[in-house]
Amino acid sequence: MAVSLGINDIKELTSLMHDKLGYPFHELSTSFMKRRLSLFFDKLFIKTKERFIEQLDNELFLKSVLYNIPVETTELFRDPGFWRVLNNKFLSSNLLAPDSVWFPDVSSGEELYSFQILNKGINHNNETTIYYNHPSNARLDEIKTGIINNKNIETHDNNFKRLELESEFSDFCHIHNGSTLINEILLEHLVPCKGWFLNTPNEPVSMIIFRNTMLYLSKPLQEKVAQVMYETLKPGGILTIGIKEPLPENIIDKMEIVDEQERIFKKPGSLV
Incomplete structure:
Protein backbone atom coordinates (compact mmCIF):
# COMPACT_ATOMS: atom_id res chain seq x y z
CA MET A 1 0.00 0.00 0.00
CA ILE A 69 15.75 12.58 -7.66
CA PRO A 70 15.96 14.03 -11.22
CA VAL A 71 13.35 12.69 -13.66
CA GLU A 72 14.96 10.45 -16.26
CA THR A 73 14.66 11.33 -19.92
CA THR A 74 13.74 8.19 -21.85
CA GLU A 75 14.01 9.39 -25.47
CA LEU A 76 16.78 10.67 -27.67
CA PHE A 77 15.65 13.68 -29.74
CA ARG A 78 12.53 14.14 -27.66
CA ASP A 79 10.50 16.93 -29.33
CA PRO A 80 12.18 16.50 -32.76
CA GLY A 81 11.02 19.96 -33.84
CA PHE A 82 13.27 21.52 -31.20
CA TRP A 83 16.31 19.56 -32.32
CA ARG A 84 15.62 20.36 -35.97
CA VAL A 85 15.49 24.11 -35.22
CA LEU A 86 18.58 23.96 -32.98
CA ASN A 87 20.52 22.14 -35.67
CA ASN A 88 19.43 24.31 -38.57
CA LYS A 89 19.83 27.67 -36.84
CA PHE A 90 22.94 27.04 -34.75
CA LEU A 91 24.82 23.75 -34.88
CA SER A 92 25.16 23.61 -38.66
CA SER A 93 26.46 27.20 -38.84
CA ASN A 94 30.18 27.84 -38.61
CA LEU A 95 29.41 31.30 -37.26
CA LEU A 96 27.03 30.18 -34.52
CA ALA A 97 28.33 26.72 -33.54
CA PRO A 98 28.88 26.80 -29.74
CA ASP A 99 32.34 26.35 -28.24
CA SER A 100 30.90 25.43 -24.82
CA VAL A 101 27.53 24.07 -23.74
CA TRP A 102 26.08 23.54 -20.27
CA PHE A 103 23.44 20.96 -19.38
CA PRO A 104 22.47 21.96 -15.81
CA ASP A 105 20.22 18.92 -15.29
CA VAL A 106 21.24 15.83 -17.25
CA SER A 107 19.11 13.15 -15.65
CA SER A 108 20.11 10.14 -17.74
CA GLY A 109 22.13 11.26 -20.75
CA GLU A 110 19.63 11.30 -23.61
CA GLU A 111 19.59 15.10 -24.03
CA LEU A 112 23.38 15.22 -24.00
CA TYR A 113 23.70 12.33 -26.49
CA SER A 114 21.11 13.92 -28.78
CA PHE A 115 23.12 17.12 -28.81
CA GLN A 116 26.41 15.37 -29.46
CA ILE A 117 25.03 13.34 -32.36
CA LEU A 118 24.02 16.58 -34.07
CA ASN A 119 26.87 18.82 -32.95
CA LYS A 120 29.79 16.43 -33.28
CA GLY A 121 28.46 13.54 -35.35
CA ILE A 122 26.58 15.50 -38.04
CA ASN A 123 28.27 18.92 -38.01
CA HIS A 124 31.78 17.92 -36.85
CA ASN A 125 32.02 20.64 -34.22
CA ASN A 126 34.81 18.71 -32.56
CA GLU A 127 36.10 21.21 -30.00
CA THR A 128 32.87 21.99 -28.14
CA THR A 129 33.26 21.52 -24.39
CA ILE A 130 30.19 19.96 -22.78
CA TYR A 131 29.50 20.56 -19.09
CA TYR A 132 26.80 18.43 -17.52
CA ASN A 133 25.40 18.39 -13.99
CA HIS A 134 23.88 15.72 -11.80
CA PRO A 135 23.91 15.47 -7.98
CA SER A 136 25.03 11.81 -8.08
CA ASN A 137 28.60 10.76 -8.89
CA ALA A 138 27.32 7.33 -9.89
CA ARG A 139 24.92 8.84 -12.42
CA LEU A 140 27.65 11.15 -13.79
CA ASP A 141 29.86 8.11 -14.40
CA GLU A 142 27.01 6.22 -16.09
CA ILE A 143 26.30 9.08 -18.45
CA LYS A 144 29.91 9.16 -19.59
CA THR A 145 29.69 5.48 -20.65
CA GLY A 146 27.22 6.40 -23.39
CA ILE A 147 24.83 3.52 -22.68
CA ILE A 148 21.28 4.08 -23.93
CA ASN A 149 18.08 2.19 -23.21
CA ASN A 150 17.62 -0.72 -25.63
CA LYS A 151 13.87 -0.74 -24.98
CA ASN A 152 13.46 2.64 -26.68
CA ILE A 153 15.65 2.10 -29.76
CA GLU A 154 12.65 2.26 -32.10
CA THR A 155 11.54 5.56 -30.52
CA HIS A 156 15.07 7.00 -30.78
CA ASP A 157 15.22 5.99 -34.44
CA ASN A 158 11.78 7.40 -35.28
CA ASN A 159 12.60 10.72 -33.59
CA PHE A 160 15.87 10.92 -35.52
CA LYS A 161 14.10 10.31 -38.84
CA ARG A 162 11.85 13.31 -38.12
CA LEU A 163 14.94 15.54 -38.15
CA GLU A 164 15.05 15.00 -41.93
CA LEU A 165 18.80 14.43 -42.12
CA GLU A 166 20.71 12.28 -44.59
CA SER A 167 22.33 10.12 -41.89
CA GLU A 168 20.81 7.18 -40.01
CA PHE A 169 20.58 6.95 -36.22
CA SER A 170 22.49 3.65 -36.38
CA ASP A 171 25.53 5.54 -37.73
CA PHE A 172 26.12 6.99 -34.26
CA CYS A 173 25.83 3.98 -31.97
CA HIS A 174 27.00 0.39 -31.70
CA ILE A 175 26.28 -2.80 -29.77
CA HIS A 176 28.70 -3.98 -27.08
CA ASN A 177 28.00 -6.91 -24.74
CA GLY A 178 24.30 -6.66 -25.49
CA SER A 179 24.09 -2.93 -24.74
CA THR A 180 23.63 -0.06 -27.18
CA LEU A 181 26.33 2.59 -26.79
CA ILE A 182 26.82 5.99 -28.34
CA ASN A 183 30.03 5.99 -30.39
CA GLU A 184 33.07 6.84 -28.27
CA ILE A 185 34.10 9.86 -30.34
CA LEU A 186 30.84 11.56 -29.35
CA LEU A 187 31.79 11.25 -25.68
CA GLU A 188 34.94 13.34 -25.97
CA HIS A 189 35.20 16.75 -24.28
CA LEU A 190 32.57 15.88 -21.69
CA VAL A 191 33.11 17.54 -18.30
CA PRO A 192 30.99 16.03 -15.48
CA CYS A 193 30.00 18.49 -12.74
CA LYS A 194 28.91 17.15 -9.36
CA GLY A 195 25.93 19.17 -8.28
CA TRP A 196 22.64 20.46 -9.56
CA PHE A 197 21.53 23.38 -11.67
CA LEU A 198 22.84 26.12 -9.36
CA ASN A 199 26.38 24.71 -9.58
CA THR A 200 27.75 26.52 -12.62
CA PRO A 201 30.79 25.77 -14.80
CA ASN A 202 33.96 27.69 -14.04
CA GLU A 203 33.66 29.71 -17.23
CA PRO A 204 30.92 31.40 -19.25
CA VAL A 205 29.28 29.21 -21.88
CA SER A 206 27.79 29.89 -25.30
CA MET A 207 24.73 27.66 -24.92
CA ILE A 208 22.58 26.29 -22.08
CA ILE A 209 20.12 23.44 -22.62
CA PHE A 210 17.71 23.25 -19.68
CA ARG A 211 14.56 21.66 -20.99
CA ASN A 212 11.60 20.38 -18.98
CA THR A 213 13.03 21.13 -15.54
CA MET A 214 11.86 24.69 -14.91
CA LEU A 215 8.27 23.48 -14.40
CA TYR A 216 9.35 21.51 -11.30
CA LEU A 217 10.73 24.59 -9.55
CA SER A 218 8.92 27.03 -7.29
CA LYS A 219 8.60 30.56 -8.72
CA PRO A 220 11.38 31.99 -6.49
CA LEU A 221 13.70 29.16 -7.51
CA GLN A 222 12.79 29.65 -11.17
CA GLU A 223 13.86 33.28 -10.87
CA LYS A 224 17.08 32.35 -9.08
CA VAL A 225 17.98 29.70 -11.65
CA ALA A 226 17.15 31.97 -14.58
CA GLN A 227 19.41 34.71 -13.16
CA VAL A 228 22.28 32.24 -12.69
CA MET A 229 21.91 31.02 -16.26
CA TYR A 230 21.74 34.55 -17.64
CA GLU A 231 24.97 35.42 -15.84
CA THR A 232 26.64 32.20 -17.04
CA LEU A 233 25.82 32.84 -20.70
CA LYS A 234 28.27 34.71 -22.88
CA PRO A 235 26.91 37.73 -24.78
CA GLY A 236 25.18 36.26 -27.81
CA GLY A 237 24.71 32.94 -26.01
CA ILE A 238 21.64 30.74 -26.40
CA LEU A 239 19.28 29.47 -23.68
CA THR A 240 16.72 26.75 -24.37
CA ILE A 241 13.91 25.64 -22.05
CA GLY A 242 10.97 23.27 -22.44
CA ILE A 243 8.19 24.08 -24.91
CA LYS A 244 5.61 24.28 -22.09
CA GLU A 245 7.79 26.32 -19.72
CA PRO A 246 7.81 30.07 -19.07
CA LEU A 247 11.00 32.07 -18.78
CA PRO A 248 10.71 34.04 -15.49
CA GLU A 249 9.84 37.72 -15.69
CA ASN A 250 13.16 38.78 -14.16
CA ILE A 251 14.97 37.47 -17.26
CA ILE A 252 12.51 37.42 -20.17
CA ASP A 253 12.88 41.17 -20.82
CA LYS A 254 16.66 40.82 -20.97
CA MET A 255 16.59 38.12 -23.65
CA GLU A 256 15.82 38.11 -27.36
CA ILE A 257 13.37 35.49 -28.64
CA VAL A 258 14.96 33.32 -31.32
CA ASP A 259 12.14 30.80 -31.65
CA GLU A 260 9.05 31.31 -29.51
CA GLN A 261 7.48 27.94 -30.29
CA GLU A 262 10.59 25.96 -29.37
CA ARG A 263 11.45 28.29 -26.45
CA ILE A 264 14.91 29.33 -27.65
CA PHE A 265 16.30 32.63 -26.39
CA LYS A 266 19.44 34.67 -27.06
CA LYS A 267 21.39 36.91 -24.71
CA PRO A 268 22.01 40.27 -26.40
CA GLY A 269 25.44 40.59 -27.98
CA SER A 270 27.55 38.48 -30.29
CA LEU A 271 29.60 35.31 -29.87
CA VAL A 272 31.95 36.39 -32.64
Whole structure:
Protein backbone atom coordinates (compact mmCIF):
# COMPACT_ATOMS: atom_id res chain seq x y z
CA MET A 1 0.00 0.00 0.00
CA ALA A 2 1.39 3.42 -1.00
CA VAL A 3 2.30 5.85 1.76
CA SER A 4 0.03 8.90 1.84
CA LEU A 5 1.97 12.16 2.26
CA GLY A 6 0.28 15.47 2.98
CA ILE A 7 1.65 18.92 2.24
CA ASN A 8 3.09 19.31 5.77
CA ASP A 9 4.80 15.90 5.48
CA ILE A 10 6.40 16.92 2.19
CA LYS A 11 7.57 20.24 3.64
CA GLU A 12 9.12 18.44 6.61
CA LEU A 13 10.87 15.82 4.49
CA THR A 14 12.20 18.23 1.86
CA SER A 15 13.51 20.55 4.56
CA LEU A 16 15.37 17.65 6.18
CA MET A 17 16.70 16.52 2.78
CA HIS A 18 17.98 20.04 2.16
CA ASP A 19 19.70 20.10 5.55
CA LYS A 20 21.37 16.73 4.90
CA LEU A 21 22.34 17.16 1.27
CA GLY A 22 22.46 20.89 0.60
CA TYR A 23 20.24 20.82 -2.50
CA PRO A 24 17.07 22.96 -2.76
CA PHE A 25 14.54 20.16 -2.42
CA HIS A 26 12.39 22.47 -0.30
CA GLU A 27 12.18 24.91 -3.21
CA LEU A 28 10.92 22.37 -5.73
CA SER A 29 7.20 22.22 -6.40
CA THR A 30 5.14 20.27 -3.87
CA SER A 31 3.49 18.15 -6.56
CA PHE A 32 6.86 17.21 -8.04
CA MET A 33 8.36 16.25 -4.69
CA LYS A 34 5.26 14.26 -3.77
CA ARG A 35 5.74 12.14 -6.90
CA ARG A 36 9.48 11.69 -6.33
CA LEU A 37 9.07 10.84 -2.66
CA SER A 38 6.38 8.30 -3.51
CA LEU A 39 8.88 6.74 -5.92
CA PHE A 40 11.49 6.46 -3.16
CA PHE A 41 9.03 4.95 -0.73
CA ASP A 42 7.92 2.31 -3.25
CA LYS A 43 11.33 1.56 -4.72
CA LEU A 44 13.07 1.26 -1.36
CA PHE A 45 10.16 -0.48 0.42
CA ILE A 46 9.76 2.28 2.99
CA LYS A 47 6.41 2.10 4.75
CA THR A 48 6.36 5.23 6.91
CA LYS A 49 7.54 8.81 6.93
CA GLU A 50 9.40 8.12 10.18
CA ARG A 51 11.39 5.33 8.55
CA PHE A 52 12.37 7.65 5.69
CA ILE A 53 13.61 10.22 8.21
CA GLU A 54 15.67 7.55 9.98
CA GLN A 55 17.27 6.58 6.67
CA LEU A 56 18.50 10.12 6.11
CA ASP A 57 21.35 9.25 8.48
CA ASN A 58 22.38 6.41 6.15
CA GLU A 59 25.04 7.44 3.64
CA LEU A 60 24.04 4.81 1.07
CA PHE A 61 20.43 5.94 1.30
CA LEU A 62 21.44 9.55 0.72
CA LYS A 63 23.39 8.50 -2.37
CA SER A 64 20.29 6.70 -3.62
CA VAL A 65 18.22 9.86 -3.14
CA LEU A 66 20.69 11.89 -5.21
CA TYR A 67 20.81 9.19 -7.88
CA ASN A 68 17.04 9.05 -8.31
CA ILE A 69 15.75 12.58 -7.66
CA PRO A 70 15.96 14.03 -11.22
CA VAL A 71 13.35 12.69 -13.66
CA GLU A 72 14.96 10.45 -16.26
CA THR A 73 14.66 11.33 -19.92
CA THR A 74 13.74 8.19 -21.85
CA GLU A 75 14.01 9.39 -25.47
CA LEU A 76 16.78 10.67 -27.67
CA PHE A 77 15.65 13.68 -29.74
CA ARG A 78 12.53 14.14 -27.66
CA ASP A 79 10.50 16.93 -29.33
CA PRO A 80 12.18 16.50 -32.76
CA GLY A 81 11.02 19.96 -33.84
CA PHE A 82 13.27 21.52 -31.20
CA TRP A 83 16.31 19.56 -32.32
CA ARG A 84 15.62 20.36 -35.97
CA VAL A 85 15.49 24.11 -35.22
CA LEU A 86 18.58 23.96 -32.98
CA ASN A 87 20.52 22.14 -35.67
CA ASN A 88 19.43 24.31 -38.57
CA LYS A 89 19.83 27.67 -36.84
CA PHE A 90 22.94 27.04 -34.75
CA LEU A 91 24.82 23.75 -34.88
CA SER A 92 25.16 23.61 -38.66
CA SER A 93 26.46 27.20 -38.84
CA ASN A 94 30.18 27.84 -38.61
CA LEU A 95 29.41 31.30 -37.26
CA LEU A 96 27.03 30.18 -34.52
CA ALA A 97 28.33 26.72 -33.54
CA PRO A 98 28.88 26.80 -29.74
CA ASP A 99 32.34 26.35 -28.24
CA SER A 100 30.90 25.43 -24.82
CA VAL A 101 27.53 24.07 -23.74
CA TRP A 102 26.08 23.54 -20.27
CA PHE A 103 23.44 20.96 -19.38
CA PRO A 104 22.47 21.96 -15.81
CA ASP A 105 20.22 18.92 -15.29
CA VAL A 106 21.24 15.83 -17.25
CA SER A 107 19.11 13.15 -15.65
CA SER A 108 20.11 10.14 -17.74
CA GLY A 109 22.13 11.26 -20.75
CA GLU A 110 19.63 11.30 -23.61
CA GLU A 111 19.59 15.10 -24.03
CA LEU A 112 23.38 15.22 -24.00
CA TYR A 113 23.70 12.33 -26.49
CA SER A 114 21.11 13.92 -28.78
CA PHE A 115 23.12 17.12 -28.81
CA GLN A 116 26.41 15.37 -29.46
CA ILE A 117 25.03 13.34 -32.36
CA LEU A 118 24.02 16.58 -34.07
CA ASN A 119 26.87 18.82 -32.95
CA LYS A 120 29.79 16.43 -33.28
CA GLY A 121 28.46 13.54 -35.35
CA ILE A 122 26.58 15.50 -38.04
CA ASN A 123 28.27 18.92 -38.01
CA HIS A 124 31.78 17.92 -36.85
CA ASN A 125 32.02 20.64 -34.22
CA ASN A 126 34.81 18.71 -32.56
CA GLU A 127 36.10 21.21 -30.00
CA THR A 128 32.87 21.99 -28.14
CA THR A 129 33.26 21.52 -24.39
CA ILE A 130 30.19 19.96 -22.78
CA TYR A 131 29.50 20.56 -19.09
CA TYR A 132 26.80 18.43 -17.52
CA ASN A 133 25.40 18.39 -13.99
CA HIS A 134 23.88 15.72 -11.80
CA PRO A 135 23.91 15.47 -7.98
CA SER A 136 25.03 11.81 -8.08
CA ASN A 137 28.60 10.76 -8.89
CA ALA A 138 27.32 7.33 -9.89
CA ARG A 139 24.92 8.84 -12.42
CA LEU A 140 27.65 11.15 -13.79
CA ASP A 141 29.86 8.11 -14.40
CA GLU A 142 27.01 6.22 -16.09
CA ILE A 143 26.30 9.08 -18.45
CA LYS A 144 29.91 9.16 -19.59
CA THR A 145 29.69 5.48 -20.65
CA GLY A 146 27.22 6.40 -23.39
CA ILE A 147 24.83 3.52 -22.68
CA ILE A 148 21.28 4.08 -23.93
CA ASN A 149 18.08 2.19 -23.21
CA ASN A 150 17.62 -0.72 -25.63
CA LYS A 151 13.87 -0.74 -24.98
CA ASN A 152 13.46 2.64 -26.68
CA ILE A 153 15.65 2.10 -29.76
CA GLU A 154 12.65 2.26 -32.10
CA THR A 155 11.54 5.56 -30.52
CA HIS A 156 15.07 7.00 -30.78
CA ASP A 157 15.22 5.99 -34.44
CA ASN A 158 11.78 7.40 -35.28
CA ASN A 159 12.60 10.72 -33.59
CA PHE A 160 15.87 10.92 -35.52
CA LYS A 161 14.10 10.31 -38.84
CA ARG A 162 11.85 13.31 -38.12
CA LEU A 163 14.94 15.54 -38.15
CA GLU A 164 15.05 15.00 -41.93
CA LEU A 165 18.80 14.43 -42.12
CA GLU A 166 20.71 12.28 -44.59
CA SER A 167 22.33 10.12 -41.89
CA GLU A 168 20.81 7.18 -40.01
CA PHE A 169 20.58 6.95 -36.22
CA SER A 170 22.49 3.65 -36.38
CA ASP A 171 25.53 5.54 -37.73
CA PHE A 172 26.12 6.99 -34.26
CA CYS A 173 25.83 3.98 -31.97
CA HIS A 174 27.00 0.39 -31.70
CA ILE A 175 26.28 -2.80 -29.77
CA HIS A 176 28.70 -3.98 -27.08
CA ASN A 177 28.00 -6.91 -24.74
CA GLY A 178 24.30 -6.66 -25.49
CA SER A 179 24.09 -2.93 -24.74
CA THR A 180 23.63 -0.06 -27.18
CA LEU A 181 26.33 2.59 -26.79
CA ILE A 182 26.82 5.99 -28.34
CA ASN A 183 30.03 5.99 -30.39
CA GLU A 184 33.07 6.84 -28.27
CA ILE A 185 34.10 9.86 -30.34
CA LEU A 186 30.84 11.56 -29.35
CA LEU A 187 31.79 11.25 -25.68
CA GLU A 188 34.94 13.34 -25.97
CA HIS A 189 35.20 16.75 -24.28
CA LEU A 190 32.57 15.88 -21.69
CA VAL A 191 33.11 17.54 -18.30
CA PRO A 192 30.99 16.03 -15.48
CA CYS A 193 30.00 18.49 -12.74
CA LYS A 194 28.91 17.15 -9.36
CA GLY A 195 25.93 19.17 -8.28
CA TRP A 196 22.64 20.46 -9.56
CA PHE A 197 21.53 23.38 -11.67
CA LEU A 198 22.84 26.12 -9.36
CA ASN A 199 26.38 24.71 -9.58
CA THR A 200 27.75 26.52 -12.62
CA PRO A 201 30.79 25.77 -14.80
CA ASN A 202 33.96 27.69 -14.04
CA GLU A 203 33.66 29.71 -17.23
CA PRO A 204 30.92 31.40 -19.25
CA VAL A 205 29.28 29.21 -21.88
CA SER A 206 27.79 29.89 -25.30
CA MET A 207 24.73 27.66 -24.92
CA ILE A 208 22.58 26.29 -22.08
CA ILE A 209 20.12 23.44 -22.62
CA PHE A 210 17.71 23.25 -19.68
CA ARG A 211 14.56 21.66 -20.99
CA ASN A 212 11.60 20.38 -18.98
CA THR A 213 13.03 21.13 -15.54
CA MET A 214 11.86 24.69 -14.91
CA LEU A 215 8.27 23.48 -14.40
CA TYR A 216 9.35 21.51 -11.30
CA LEU A 217 10.73 24.59 -9.55
CA SER A 218 8.92 27.03 -7.29
CA LYS A 219 8.60 30.56 -8.72
CA PRO A 220 11.38 31.99 -6.49
CA LEU A 221 13.70 29.16 -7.51
CA GLN A 222 12.79 29.65 -11.17
CA GLU A 223 13.86 33.28 -10.87
CA LYS A 224 17.08 32.35 -9.08
CA VAL A 225 17.98 29.70 -11.65
CA ALA A 226 17.15 31.97 -14.58
CA GLN A 227 19.41 34.71 -13.16
CA VAL A 228 22.28 32.24 -12.69
CA MET A 229 21.91 31.02 -16.26
CA TYR A 230 21.74 34.55 -17.64
CA GLU A 231 24.97 35.42 -15.84
CA THR A 232 26.64 32.20 -17.04
CA LEU A 233 25.82 32.84 -20.70
CA LYS A 234 28.27 34.71 -22.88
CA PRO A 235 26.91 37.73 -24.78
CA GLY A 236 25.18 36.26 -27.81
CA GLY A 237 24.71 32.94 -26.01
CA ILE A 238 21.64 30.74 -26.40
CA LEU A 239 19.28 29.47 -23.68
CA THR A 240 16.72 26.75 -24.37
CA ILE A 241 13.91 25.64 -22.05
CA GLY A 242 10.97 23.27 -22.44
CA ILE A 243 8.19 24.08 -24.91
CA LYS A 244 5.61 24.28 -22.09
CA GLU A 245 7.79 26.32 -19.72
CA PRO A 246 7.81 30.07 -19.07
CA LEU A 247 11.00 32.07 -18.78
CA PRO A 248 10.71 34.04 -15.49
CA GLU A 249 9.84 37.72 -15.69
CA ASN A 250 13.16 38.78 -14.16
CA ILE A 251 14.97 37.47 -17.26
CA ILE A 252 12.51 37.42 -20.17
CA ASP A 253 12.88 41.17 -20.82
CA LYS A 254 16.66 40.82 -20.97
CA MET A 255 16.59 38.12 -23.65
CA GLU A 256 15.82 38.11 -27.36
CA ILE A 257 13.37 35.49 -28.64
CA VAL A 258 14.96 33.32 -31.32
CA ASP A 259 12.14 30.80 -31.65
CA GLU A 260 9.05 31.31 -29.51
CA GLN A 261 7.48 27.94 -30.29
CA GLU A 262 10.59 25.96 -29.37
CA ARG A 263 11.45 28.29 -26.45
CA ILE A 264 14.91 29.33 -27.65
CA PHE A 265 16.30 32.63 -26.39
CA LYS A 266 19.44 34.67 -27.06
CA LYS A 267 21.39 36.91 -24.71
CA PRO A 268 22.01 40.27 -26.40
CA GLY A 269 25.44 40.59 -27.98
CA SER A 270 27.55 38.48 -30.29
CA LEU A 271 29.60 35.31 -29.87
CA VAL A 272 31.95 36.39 -32.64
